[in-house]
Amino acid sequence: MRPIILPLLALLAGCSTIREAETVAVKEVASAQMLRADGSVAGVATLSLQDDGIMLELAADAPGKGGFGVHLHSVGRCDAPDFASAGPHWNPQGKQHGHDNPAGAHLGDLPNLTSDVEGRLYAKGMIRDALWDGPSGLFDADGIAIVIHERPDDYRTDPSGNSGKRILCGVFAKP
Ligand SMILES: [Cu+2]
Ligand SMILES: [Zn+2]
Numbered sequence: 001m002r003p004i005i006l007p008l009l010a011l012l013a014g015c016s017t018i019r020e021a022e023t024v025a026v027k028e029v030a031s032a033q034m035l036r037a038d039g040s041v042a043g044v045a046t047l048s049l050q051d052d053g054i055m056l057e058l059a060a061d062a063p064g065k066g067g068f069g070v071h072l073h074s075v076g077r078c079d080a081p082d083f084a085s086a087g088p089h090w091n092p093q094g095k096q097h098g099h100d101n102p103a104g105a106h107l108g109d110l111p112n113l114t115s116d117v118e119g120r121l122y123a124k125g126m127i128r129d130a131l132w133d134g135p136s137g138l139f140d141a142d143g144i145a146i147v148i149h150e151r152p153d154d155y156r157t158d159p160s161g162n163s164g165k166r167i168l169c170g171v172f173a174k175p
Pocket of ligand 1: 148
């Protein structure tokens with residue numbers, strides 16, 4: 001029996017490894033429609049709570065060519081046309097702006113995005129050190145928004161990285 005059973009076990013082990021790799025356990029998910037100043041939809045962003053952290057994914061029409069600052073903002077409200085209602089950068093640790101700032105960074109400070117040849121923006125990555133909910137979490141009492149700005153973030157200038165106007169804004173809503 002032994003020569004037959006061993007290959008069989010190896011095969012089963014291989015299958016279960018593949019299955020684990022393909023299925024990421026998502027505990028919670030929230031999505032946001034990315035709105036332009038005129039109220040039209042430019043794309044979508046999602047946050048998902050997974051075993052090893054919180055994943056952000058975004059796909060949207062770029063507001064032009066080049067690089068654009070992107071942040072999580074502390075209030076889940078996007079009132080057109082200036083989106084000032086989304087408040088400052090999400091900052092539950094009380095720091096200054098920017099990863100190049102010795103007193104930084106806000107937890108909502110994300111890497112700049114660059115438009116591709118088709119004029120689209122894509123992002124996928126883990127939000128470091130973020131909590132999903134509770135008083136210092138993404139989904140605290142006033143919610144959470146994501147904002148794309150008119151120009152790149154300089155990663156240094158407090159409080160907003162000198163990234164200019166708010167061009168796209170999305171409120172994350174839990175289903
Ligand atoms: Cu911003
Ligand atoms: Zn910031």
